[in-house]
Amino acid sequence: MVRILIVEDQKIMQKYFEYIIMQEPEFRHIQTVSDAREAVKICDYSAIDLVIMDVQTFHNHDGLSAGKEIREKYPYTKVLIVTSLIDPKVLERAKSGCADSLWYKDHGEEEIRSVIHRTLNGEHVFPDMTPKVELNWITSGDISPRQLEMLRLYIRGMSYSEIAREMKCSTSGVRWNFQEMIARAGYSCKEDLIAAALESKLIVTTLK
Incomplete structure (x- = not known):
């Protein structure tokens, strides 16, 4: 059973990720929280296999910093950053040790699902470049x-x-x-x- 924690402060995206997780029989949704700092505390007392993490969470707390802390404290926990922020610094920081993978929210459900599975299988999945606006x-x-x-x-x-x-x-x-x-x-x-x-x-x- 794959234990998954969702960190997202937008209600519609919370429901979206919960829906994706519930479609997979081997996935278990542990909790959804809106604050990246709270996610670190949850990992301190719960065994989490995957954290699906937004970058800009409640009170603008930084999901990348939280991701780095989780990865350093719990190497078995995978961190997947899913964001709408196209700032190149976000992708750069994610690749530098703050996440196992990063993908963008506006990509389709099947693409996000694929990135989740690949990340759990040990791949580091990152786009080649940020989207252009x-x-x-x-x-x-x-x-x-x-x-x-x-x-x-x-x-x-x-x-x-x-x-x-x-x-x-x-x-x-x-x-x-x-x-x-x-x-x-x-x-x-x-x-x-x-x-x-x-x-x-x-x-x-x-x-x-």
């Missing part, structure tokens, strides 16, 4: 990783000069990259670019 005239794939990191640091509160020091370049270089992103995307100012990046979940800064 439209940013007015361009897609997120048209923004270089370096430009995306500059945008991320600015959203976190850094000035152009602070970003330049962090990324070992000139302040004018940072300014040029912002102007280039704004112009190519067809926005009138950087505030519009920032709003689009946050709304599309291309950049996530709210995790705790």
Whole structure:
């Protein structure tokens, strides 16, 4: 019997994952919780074979941090991150030890089911790249990783000069990259670019 814990704060997705689990005779649904921190506590006193974990959980608690803690404390427990966040940092962190696998919520039921089985069988299943989203005239794939990191640091509160020091370049270089992103995307100012990046979940800064 495969014991499964669901960590998801959206009711509709809770029911969706519960439905998938109930279709499999060898799966046993242990519990559904909305907080990643609570998931760690449950693993402390219950033997869990698989945690299906969202990234942004109740109170914005970070499912990736919880996944890393669970994997380090309980190597037999598999952690599958299923998220709608397309921020490349999410995929990067998942691959760095925070999860056994990661997949995206907007993929079909059979695809998610396959990833669950493959993860339980010991595979590490990750997409090759994050999905692309439209940013007015361009897609997120048209923004270089370096430009995306500059945008991320600015959203976190850094000035152009602070970003330049962090990324070992000139302040004018940072300014040029912002102007280039704004112009190519067809926005009138950087505030519009920032709003689009946050709304599309291309950049996530709210995790705790």
